Amino acid sequence: MKSLKKKIIWSVVFILLVVVTIMTITKQSGTFTIGGFIDFAKKIEWYWMALALLAMFGFAFFEGMAIRTLCKMFGYKKSIGRSVVYSSADVYFSAITPSASGGQPASALFMIGDGIPATVTTIVLLINLTLYAMSIIAVALICLIFGFTEVQNFDPWSTTLIIFGIVLQVVLVVVFLMLVYKEKIIMKVADFAIRILSRLHMVKRGHAWRLRLVRAEAQYKQCAQAILQNKRYVFKAFIYNFLQRASMMMVSVFVFAGYYGRLPELGKVFITQGYVVIGSNTVPIPGAVGVADYLFMDGFGEMVNEATNFELLSRGISFYGGVLVCGMITLVAYAVKGLKEMRQKNNEE
Secondary structure, three states, rough: HHHHHHHHHHHHHHHHHHHHHHHHHHHHOOOOHHHHHHHHOOOOOOHHHHHHHHHHHHHHHHHHHHHHHHHHHHOOOOOHHHHHHHHHHHHHHHHHHHHOHHHHHHEEEHHHHOOHHHHHHHHHHHHHHHHHHHHHHHHHHHHHHHHHHHHHHHOOOOOOHHHHHHHHHHHHHHHHHHHHHHHHHHHHHHHHHHHHHHHHHOOOOOHHHHHHHHHHHHHHHHHHHHHOOOOHHHHHHHHHHHHHHHHHHHHHHHHHHHHHOOHHHHHHHHHHHHHHHHOOOOOHHHHHOHHHHHHHHHHHHOOOOHHHHHHHHHHHHHHHHHHHHHHHHHHHHHHHHHHHHHHHHHHHH
């Protein structure tokens, strides 16, 4: 019940953030009108718009394929449809909760319900989360190698977010690798910290925290063994994670191509959008709402006219539209799950 209330509260907060962000962007524009936005969308060639919508769905599809690959690694073969349900739950609840904290528990609920053991589910989602961070690092490398000068399009505040975003993802990957391959060092440090905090009365039930550490250590050992024995599956899942990031970035590329038609500049658009993605991953705001929009307007502001319409349509398709679709998929999956549980209960009675 408490969990449901939290989800409702964060959904409301997310909607409010979206409304405030859109109002702020449109007011700052000074020339924005709903009619102008509609005209902007109508001028985009239908096939570019179709590609943009397809790329939007790719965000959930490719994550689902990554999860499916990792589940198969442990011997649990799931359909593409069920895998998309897992990823949709992750995308939706990650978008509406701070630091994307609600995504993995939502995915785990469906995965465990489908007969995947809790331990396997935890390891799969942990590996996938790390591969997600690695895919952002890959995007950063591509942007820095092929479009380092594009950083100049951003103001100092945006540049700081981009740099911090790269550092944060590298730290996450390094910590994960240490937990997997040098877990004893991390566990000793964590155990020492718990003991100190317990003596300072800053942490209650220190013994319970240490038990969690022991369980976590066992999980990371299993994780390390799984990676070493199944490198091909892990690499394939990484490719899917990279395609997930790229698919979202391609929405802006397709919208740009459809409206502006300057095809030689598509690489520049892709790289600029890449920097937006990197910088927006630094803040614990649900869906990075507001921050991602600021970075987008800052990066593309001097590159295009109609920047407000371009931002609202690109972001509307790639993020808000994607979250809406994933939310609907998750809602239907929850409803079906609830109906099955009711039928089983009635049959037992």
